[in-house]
Amino acid sequence: MPQWLQNLADRFYTNFISENRWKYIADGFIVTVEVTFFAVLIGIILGFIIAVIRSTHDKTGKLKIPDFICKVYLTVIRGTPSVLQLLIIYFVVFGSVNISKVLVAIIAFGINSGAYVAEVIRSGIMSIDKGQTEAGRSLGFTYAQTMIYIILPQALKNVLPALGNEVIVLLKETSICGYIALQDLTKGGDIIRSRTYDAFMPLIAVALIYLVMVMLLQRLVAGLERRLNSSER
Amino acid sequence: MNGEPVIEVKGLQKSFGELQVLKGIDTVINKGDVVFVIGPSGSGKSTFLRCLNLLENPTGGQILFEGTDITDPGNDINLHRRKMGMVFQQFNLFPHLSIMKNLTIAPIKLLGKSKEEAEKTAYTLLERVGLANRANAYPNQLSGGQKQRIAIVRALCMSPDVMLFDEPTSALDPEMVGEVLNVMRDLANDGMTMVVVTHEMAFAKEIASRVLFMDGGYILEENTPEELFGNPKNERLKSFLSKVI
Ligand SMILES: Nc1ncnc2c1ncn2[C@@H]1O[C@H](COP(=O)(O)OP(=O)(O)OP(=O)(O)O)[C@@H](O)[C@H]1O
């Protein structure tokens, strides 16, 4: 075996095999996926509700107070760094209770992504021609039914790529979990680095894992988009 | 029974902010009437029509639909709208739904019809307008004339008591106007109560039972097509007719 290859194999062994160090990465991977998945779920539900409140207010002038609350939420979340939001939720909001860090991260990132998802969905709702609402209402559908059966299906389809992007952004954003000493994928790689004093191997490995996940998500979104579009051809 | 009032409009007013578009409209639309509304652009024809099913909220006056004052906030307008079909200039079909779903979604969700029942009705109506073979197509696969015929069928699927048309042929290429007018003519001959806003004067002459001329926020003349077109009395109607015919 050539010397350089032997070297690489040794480093691979020290970083991932010896003392079962790969487990930092595997466990971190699970945490990252968990946090991203549930945060996206919360974000979509939250964003959806906010988008409907905001666009209902924009279109009808109703829901003044809920709309105001939503606006404050959007301003605060989009106007402060997400690291700080995570720290505040961990140390201030849940400072005095014993709560799993994964749960804290899910809540923090869920609340964070809700703000971005809300604006994406709202722009989707507002982009649907007003004639669609009128056609729905003239048949006898209520405002809510018109939203559910006619506006939202079209709006969501239009914003699907943007929502997919939001998931990708969030996945990468969760790499700040280390700030509350939650061992996610990034933190896992960094722990190995601090044990082996080898930065290259663990960090590049972690980067590759993120990259593969992002590329898979991109393909998923593209596939979904194709399927939705084909239903209209 | 013919002759019963379907819609009674009493002192109808509508303002958009400072702009008063309707200043006091009174008219009665009886069962089986085919009422055409004509008038210059911006005279408030669409606003009048859209007030009839409260797509625009009147700022004054009353609209009685089958005896009920629908402008009374205590009334559930959604129930009344089921019986008032509306056809728009821009068709407004639902692009995310197949033609069959466009036609059946309201009867299924609102009237509680079964899918089979709703599709059977839709299919019969589609055959009447010659589009039965497009049931599984999507709106953007259709021509403008086909879309508008589907839009008419969509309204008919709710078995409305009155049909409101707002310039149904104005967005169409000239060669497609005829197919839509044919469907409307059939409907009128079947005794459907219709209110039609249009610039198609020849069509109004042909099938209207009554024509309203609107300008400046009022109905300035209201008569049979023979009288209104043949012997107009109002000066503004005369000058309007001299420009459009
Ligand atoms: N939603 C609205 N807000 C403000 N002004 C409006 C609104 N809808 C209509 N108007 C105004 O009311 C007036 C009457 O409009 P309307 O659409 O009823 O006219 P119309 O007779 O249907 O004209 P056209 O033949 O061009 O369709 C116009 O001056 C129009 O600009």
Ligand SMILES: [Mg+2]
């Ligand atoms: Mg008009």
